[in-house]
Amino acid sequence: MKEQNYLDHLVGVFGQPVAENPGVVIQDAAFAAMGLERWHFLTLDVDKDKLEDALKGLKAFKMRGINCTIPHKIEVMKYLDEISESARLIGAVNMIVNDNGRLFGENTDGKGFMMSLESNGQDVKGKKVVVFGAGGASRAICVEMGLAGVGEIVIVNRRQDRALGDALVEILNRNTRAKVTYVDWDGPFAVPADADIVVNATSVGLYPNVDDIPNIDLDTIRPTMFVQDVIPNPTESALIREMRRRGIPCATGAGMLINQAALNIEMWTGRKPDKAVMYRALEEALR
Secondary structure (H helix, E strand, C coil): CCCCCCCCEEEEEEECCCCCCCHHHHHHHHHHHCCCCCEEEEEEECCHHHHHHHHHHHHHCCCCEEEECCCCCCHHHHHCCEECHHHHHHCCCCEEEEECCEEEEECCHHHHHHHHHHHCCCCCECCEEEEECCCHHHHHHHHHHHHCCECEEEEEECHHHHHHHHHHHHHHHHHCCCEEEEEECCCCECCCCCCCEEEECCCCCCCCCCCCCCCECHHHCCCCCEEEECCCCCCCCHHHHHHHHHCCCEECHHHHHHHHHHHHHHHHHCCCCCHHHHHHHHHHHHC
16 A cells, blocks of 8 residues: 655745745755655745744744745854854854754855865865955855865955954954955955955845946956856856856856755755756746
């Protein structure tokens, strides 16, 4: 007799705003390809002052886990039972695993970034990297690069957000061997000629402002450098389109998004998803 088991396994994302988050498209496509018919990804709008209630609901529904996005990545940490070392250094959690009511927090943003670099033949060890931005994405990226042995990081950020940059520099200097400097971003930034990798870790170019490009002197980016964007929507940002036109090696933020989503699925299900299926689903959704 066929086993009758209709129990749903729930994961999802907590955020606000969250309506434009494409996670559901990627995750559901992966679950379908893996034959996990009763697994479902929920996109949930959670008020900032209701986060604790939402986590209680997660436990009550026995959800396997959740992604956290703005504005919950930092606040959620105080409700967790355990946090990974890299997430602790980053100071933010973007995914949670619920292990029978015990909540474990991880940050897969930076790990997805590192996987994207690796898939494009880039190794940060001993390299000089210029990172634009000092927010959550930048923190995750810089910490992972620091732990991987990057030689030098130049953090470029807006003067009005200097405190963010100073805090990130302190974290990196205290916990890694990387040489780290901070530069105020007051005008078109000239990328140093000896830079190996350039990272846009800002939201410039994100939907709906799809034609925006970070205020960088693009003529200072050379074919010997590699440019990595973090923008996943659109799948090819205006910056990446321009890099391709100029013949500069580069990678989109969509690859980074797919990699971190695949890590999330593996931690929730114990199985590796098909990233090609996930990428096709994302492209179709954002077309």
